[in-house]
Amino acid sequence: MRDLRPEVQAFLDRVAAFIDTEIRPNEATYAQQVEEGGRWCVPPVMEEMKAKAKAEGLWNFFLPGYEGEFGTGLSNFEYSHLAEKMGAVGIASEVFNCSAPDTGNMEVLERYGSEEQKETWLKPLLAGEIRSAFGMTEPGVASSDATNMAATAVLDGDEYVINGEKWWTSGAGDPRCKIIVFMCVTDQDPDSPRHKRHSQILVPMDSEGIEVRKMMEVFGWDDAPHGHAHLKFTNVRVPKSNMILGEGRGFEIAQGRLGPGRIHHCMRAVGLGERALQMMCERSQSRVAFGKPLSQLGGNMDIIANSRIELNMARLLTLQAAHMMDTVGNKVAASEIAQIKVIVPNIVCDVIDRAIQMHGGAGVSQVFPLARMYAGMRTLRLADGPDEVHRRSVARYELGKYSDYDKTKVESSNVSRS
Template sequence: MDFGYSPRTQELRAAVSAFMDEHVYPNEARYWAELEANTQAGKRWSPLALIEELKPKARAAKLWNLFLPDSEMGAGLTNQEYAPLAEIMGRVTWASEVFNCSAPDTGNMEVLVRYGTDEHKKRWLEPLLRGEIRSAFAMTEPAVASSDATNIEARIERQGDEYLINGRKWWTSGAGDPRCKIMIFMGKTDPTAARHSQQSMVLVPMDAPGVKVLRPLTVMGYDDAPHGHMEIEFTNVRVPASNILLGEGRGFEIAQGRLGPGRIHHCMRLIGLAERALEMMCDRALTRVAFGKTIAQQTVTQERIAEARCLIEQARLLTLKAAWMMDMAGNKSAQAEIAMIKVVAPNMACQVIDWAMQVHGGAGMCQDFPLANFYAGARTLRFADGPDEVHRNAIAKIELGKRQPKTA
């Protein structure tokens, strides 16, 4: 098991870091200023000019679609090779989009690459790969505990050459962006089938009649415009039968193929965010004086800095191990490690960011620093792609299974 970075990864890490230094970090203030200006002009849910300016620069630098392992359409990187790049991008919450490597587009593009027809790829995948449109993933529902996806009640019913779609979804991330043109929708096609064969996934255009965005949801007060997390109602929405992905009853199969790499991406971005928070904590601690000495000289601060470094390193190594196992043996063989990182990384990030906020005092709670925004994002990922409890249950079952008496 070797977690050393390959020469190509080292080269790309250097290139992504240089791009961040030149184009992203210097523009963090501009990003928020432009969002505020859009809000004042009544255009909060409009694409930001900054992002659109930086995308061609990233593409020209060959730092585009790095997440996609398919060498013809992406960079051809393994999970282990891409993971450290995701970490660097994760240091700024909006940076991934600049490289066309942001969720939920990454997962949706992977689904279309693996399971889409030639027509799907032509109409939706190609413009997504070019960064011309955005997409959304409609799975979670407000009326049921969607941590158990078998609870989903939304219906996908075959009627001749069409599917009729009805239901209400929320936390449909990305649907607030006017560039969002397509959703992957998960619902029940056959409620009488076996438990994990009832669900299917189907492509639903945002402009299909019967699709109604009800409201943006906030995360601890942040609406994440222009990306957004929307509650959407689907009322007698009709799409061609050819929009089904892989076939009826294959929703869980698609979800497993989609969520494995996505969890690696999320966790590595969180590690980048935690690294940034630790740097900010150290800088603040070295420059602020309380009770006659710098905050950095306070023993409690030193203990937290040390513990933060330990937690980050542990999370990174576990995530790289999960990525390595996925590459070597496939998602199924890495299911315990994938579940573990999904518990470890968000909790680690929340703790490190919380300590950084504490060192910043009142400033850590307001817009003068990005830490409160960091925390809201990290806390969300204790739910997104499955809550902690579901992943802990999965880990426990695997461990208990190792000790079950073997039957003859």
């Protein structure tokens, strides 16, 4: 593992200071403005914080190597440290224009978009003027196998005609959401290669034929004003030029998008876990039962120790994956990326659950943010692919190391045991 460059460490210190002085104190104000604005609104305090962050050059950290007006040129490894800081305060990522799904969508447009697409959609996204959504998961199929998706885009002259449904379309509830990166089937031949039948296309949110059927809830929370929408697309027409990269390239684009995204998710999760551990420790020291602080009762010392150990494991494994992406590329780092997507949300779920238990009834109430933190982290075990899919990837990679293993040795060993 390598150290941060001095200039990156200095930048990290600036981000941490901004979070502590500008964002943490405004968490309650943000929540209040969401309620007063009718949930699906743009809280004024968010736009104020964004303007301050942008003016201070604390903006768009996430595009590896992307420098200039809208970038900082950080590597995946360097950005990971910033993501951890942002993850501890839920609204921080948006303040710095580094929140999902915008980050992934901007990466797609920067890597694979045409010049026209970059001018129309990437520039205003990088400037923080609009927001975006990503439509992949569908209600009518088992989406753990993404090749099951049924939404279609059929070319009709100079336009694609889109039909189908998507849900968990993150970001679609935000009134600033102007564009959806939409995954669809463009090759209707079921005998074609499974991963060559799908494409990604840009669908403006105000297109005729898009119906918001409902906003999805996670354990009763609607995640306003961001939201996760169930959308229906009926004969939605978009220009042929909205196709990204070309027909049949959807999974190729998705793999390029999801590698960095999983690093971002996991390091934000570690930051959230650190916040939960801090709350756990503070609660265990401040509350007294049976004449002793909670920290001195039962196995609470072990609980706190295990939480620290596990969070350190999660952090180091994620940083290793980020380092490998920078040095050997996403393809070589595929197993490590899958590993963190399994273990980090599971560890952080456990840490948050322990913090809830330490807080007693208050832990599951609205008095503390722990219950909502748990809901979001539990969802991450499904987002970007469920645990089982990533475990399968890791197992297949491990088994692949032994594909040329001498079977006669196994047979000989079995005979010797009989």
